Amino acid sequence: MKSFYTVLILLFIGLGTSAQTNSTEDSLNIRKIYDMSLLNGKSYTWLDHLSNEIGGRLSGSYGAEQAVEYTKAELEKLGLDKVWLQPVMVPKWTRGGREFAYVQTGPGQTRNVNITALGGSVATPAGGTKAEVIEVQGIEQLKEYGKENIEGKIVFYNRPMRADLIQTFEAYSGCVDQRYSGAKEAAKYGAVGVIVRSMNLRLDDLPHTGSMSYGDMPVKDRIPAAAISTNDAEYLSGILKIQKDLELYFKMNCEQHEDVQSYNVIGEITGTETPEEIMVVGGHLDSWDLGDGSHDDGAGVVQSMEVLRLFKEIGYKPKKTLRVVLFMNEENGLRGGNKYAEVAKSKSENHVFALESDAGGFTPRGFGFTSNDEQYEKILSWKSLFEPYLIHYFHRGGGGADISPLKGGNTVLAGLRPDSQRYFDHHHAANDTFEHVNKRELELGAATMTSLVYLVDKYGLESTAKDSLNGTD
């Protein structure tokens, strides 16, 4: 019996030591990752080029094409095992000449207001659209007013983002239906156009664009849709209270073209032990056209590229295959995300993990995870390794639009969660520009992503559960 206990004790000591060693090794490797990113990072330089040399990268634009070429060339410099372009047809929508709008405050008196066409909107007639304005707090209010009050008018959606919500993405979700479906719904009541309060928590003069959809509405029935700055939304709402027959004029020159050829940009470090198991890190290469797309999603692009570079730099060879995927057309179509998942499925590829960064280049706070309980418990066991880096947010629910088509089976989806307070100050607006990204915050995000991928690679997320994927984006 004595020897049995001795064996048992030695076994426990052994297990303890082994766990200890792993943990120390993990701490050291994660420290190396952060050091490399903060002291010798490449993400900020890449973002500088993407933002300042290329600029806005709307699908189908010259900027998007340049971004494909640039990131492919940069990935090739990293000495990855494979770099390739994955063809995907994307929609092409162009803004045309700058939009113009004013309100008629009196006979011969006008005041300009700041608007921008929503992505996907039709143009106004060549002479512009001028009509009375009816303000609503949301789509559901259209029914209340009915066709008799709406027909021939411009519908002004003015429900603001809720400032009391701590997580600003929640406030965004609570409003964005106005932007996405506002025109389609208002057209049913005979509206001639829609103006939507910008999805912005701050009061300022910048209109924020973003995608909208007419669904399957015939082209002839479609009405133009624009975002108005929050300051001008407040002004418009105020003046409407005293001047109920106020007319608004707006002119937009946007156009929807034939789909064009574009690409997802993909780079890969092939796994040394189980190359058939694939981990993806990614962001989206396209952006809106008003700013240079530094936060949305230049940051996610360069952070994802940096994950592979940091692996190389610290000399860690992943056991599983690690791919960076720079998705095209997240903003107005998700064609890149859908194409990537479609090809993966057609090849029966086994994606064990996908991580997206598409919430801005701000100080990272943690991650949201879409996984089953067993996988989530395993992930939680790594949380303490992130404490020295002030990464504290590990919650169910999360991923990203581009990787969402990979959902299914036991694929764990994760989304980087940066501090969200400033994100909607810049989102889809002219001030989403390089100078609003802080170098350290960007680099901390890249290191945080790399550390998580390192742990997923090392310990795996295999699960015996065949169902119960939990959490939503």
Added chain:
Amino acid sequence: MKSFYTVLILLFIGLGTSAQTNSTEDSLNIRKIYDMSLLNGKSYTWLDHLSNEIGGRLSGSYGAEQAVEYTKAELEKLGLDKVWLQPVMVPKWTRGGREFAYVQTGPGQTRNVNITALGGSVATPAGGTKAEVIEVQGIEQLKEYGKENIEGKIVFYNRPMRADLIQTFEAYSGCVDQRYSGAKEAAKYGAVGVIVRSMNLRLDDLPHTGSMSYGDMPVKDRIPAAAISTNDAEYLSGILKIQKDLELYFKMNCEQHEDVQSYNVIGEITGTETPEEIMVVGGHLDSWDLGDGSHDDGAGVVQSMEVLRLFKEIGYKPKKTLRVVLFMNEENGLRGGNKYAEVAKSKSENHVFALESDAGGFTPRGFGFTSNDEQYEKILSWKSLFEPYLIHYFHRGGGGADISPLKGGNTVLAGLRPDSQRYFDHHHAANDTFEHVNKRELELGAATMTSLVYLVDKYGLESTAKDSLNGTD
């Protein structure tokens, strides 16, 4: 026996219900605090005035005087039980005409570099100072070079802040001796001036000022000291490698005057149950003169005022006395902090708690605490109440310069810990301005402070331990 168990069970249910009720009540009150701050806050409006109407508030300046008057008047509008000014004599140092500096890159060839006088520095001679430059990585290197290499030269302290440290205040602490004591030490070796690399983690063109001291060095031996922008520090270091006899010229016009009268601004809600127990919230009213001091420490000032206003707004009457103290002269003397503690001691006031906000108006992450173990355990028991607000950082060690003279006995000191990544981009520089403060981040900080003060008031931090204060600033 049956009745005994029944009583016991009822007792447990009772305790459970009571704890439940308290916790629910606390959750609801904290939610009210955040809602009020985010939906109907006053902090941002106050900061707008302090920054844009008043501007820089260096001790002894007109701005500082205006800030005293403005904040006193605003506190009076809140309907507090008492508002008063606490007189304190403060040093008065003026910058004079803008500094000017260049390096002599060749005969008749110069290149300007961006410098700013350190607070407390003497001026250069009227014609400026021109001398060869010797670069060092810190004070300890002076000894290595010795008088033979230093005499007659300008010492250039160029040890950068460490980018690999996650907490930027740690990086600051590791460098600031160069700024504070660099001139005093270099003068011992016969240097004629010092140029210090700005305490800035970013490479840019803005020099960052800050306090320095000559200790008890006779006035005639004092040498002028300036900060140089990080870009120009890199440039200077680079050109010195190839042009070892490079000369630098600088001219500064600063002046130390007689001390002048100023004030701490204090407002109080007198406690309803134990008014002799005092809780303090505060920040410092003075700032450097280059920017408008929005982050340092306009943010802390308006957040502290907001704590009292939020208590009033949600209708919570504190049991203990709650004071806001807007300290004068934190930046170059700490006279206000010392005076407040001196008066408190002379009146044998019982300060149970003091909370300072002086780390910028960025997204709050939590607090640092200086307390004994028992007090800290109690504080930790409140942590989960902050989770919905993404407040996660509760650590030992912390407070603030102004409240540090209150240390002793069982007084718990706490410091708000906002996200620190961007702080030193702005600290003591011309870009510490209003547009770099985000309204929501500022308001979240005010609500976070208010919530903590609410819990301290409600549950107390009495301790049986009479020693073992732990943690440092």
